[in-house]
Amino acid sequence: MTSSTGASDAIRVAVSTVIFSLRTGAHGDRLMLPLVRRTREPHLDSWALPGGWLDPAEDLDAAASRTLAETTALKPSYLEQLYTFGDVDRSPTRVVSIVYWALLRSDLVDAQRAAAGAPENVEWFDVDDMPPLAFDHNQIVEYALWRLRNKVGYSSIGAGLLPDEFTLTELREVYEAVLGRRLDPSNFRRLLEGSDELVPTESFRTGKHRPARLFRRAAADG
Missing domain, CATH: 3.90.79.10 (Nucleoside Triphosphate Pyrophosphohydrolase)
Structure with missing residues (x-):
């Protein structure tokens, strides 16, 4: 004992x-x-x-x-x-x-x-x-x-590293930083634009290039 x-x-x-x-x-x-x-x-x-x-x-x-x-x-x-x-x-x-x-x-x-x-x-x-x-x-x-x-391969968890609203380019850059490799922009956009985890907003990011739509996460991952 x-x-x-x-x-x-x-x-x-x-x-x-x-x-x-x-x-x-x-x-x-x-x-x-x-x-x-x-x-x-x-x-x-x-x-x-x-x-x-x-x-x-x-x-x-x-x-x-x-x-x-x-x-x-x-x-x-x-x-x-x-x-x-x-x-x-x-x-x-x-x-x-x-x-x-x-x-x-x-x-x-x-x-x-x-x-x-x-x-x-x-x-x-x-x-x-x-x-x-x-x-x-x-x-x-x-x-x-x-x-x-x-x-990050099956969820939008990478968006947790970004502010509340972000462009798909900004999100892709997060994924590239996490994975340590470059991703094809077109394929990445097609993949996430059809995802129900991201919600498009009515706002756009303006700058030197054409305006880019801002997105937000639909909900936090579990």
């Missing part, structure tokens, strides 16, 4: 979040995510995913939102539970991590960080150029990225 109770008490539960957004760089918009530099052992000074301990009285979704806000000052536009990571050797002490993946609209990143005060130990990294991370966080990021790239 004693050994069973002791084993149970030794397990701690954490919540971490992989939050993706589009950031403008030297080579155009890139899919990026924020990492937090650890301030204590283990893995002191290593980069890690934002997260924290689960409060026993807290719902999981609430814990994911809270720990993300506390560590990065960010509030996601879309949040979904990804997977539970609990290998016995993933940490010096037994820690089970409930991991979420999230999206944040590109137009909200700077505003949120300015309003809440951006922590100094947070930096954004290109998903295709990740540094070595603490624990098994590189594996977690790879799995979250696979999940996102898989989901």
Whole structure:
């Protein structure tokens, strides 16, 4: 009885979040995510995913939102539970991590960080150029990225990285950033113009080229 109770008490539960957004760089918009530099052992000074301990009285979704806000000052536009990571050797002490993946609209990143005060130990990294991370966080990021790239293949989830209204060209550029490859504009337009997940508005984006109709998502993906 004693050994069973002791084993149970030794397990701690954490919540971490992989939050993706589009950031403008030297080579155009890139899919990026924020990492937090650890301030204590283990893995002191290593980069890690934002997260924290689960409060026993807290719902999981609430814990994911809270720990993300506390560590990065960010509030996601879309949040979904990804997977539970609990290998016995993933940490010096037994820690089970409930991991979420999230999206944040590109137009909200700077505003949120300015309003809440951006922590100094947070930096954004290109998903295709990740540094070595603490624990098994590189594996977690790879799995979250696979999940996102898989989901954009059958849904309009990519629109969660854009403002409420957007052109099909802007949406295609999001898909290209997520997938890491160019898409044929004509085929992409034909595919999404027939989708019931996108609703055309009466507004247009004007500029150097002919006006482009603005769309919005019909509803959030589940």
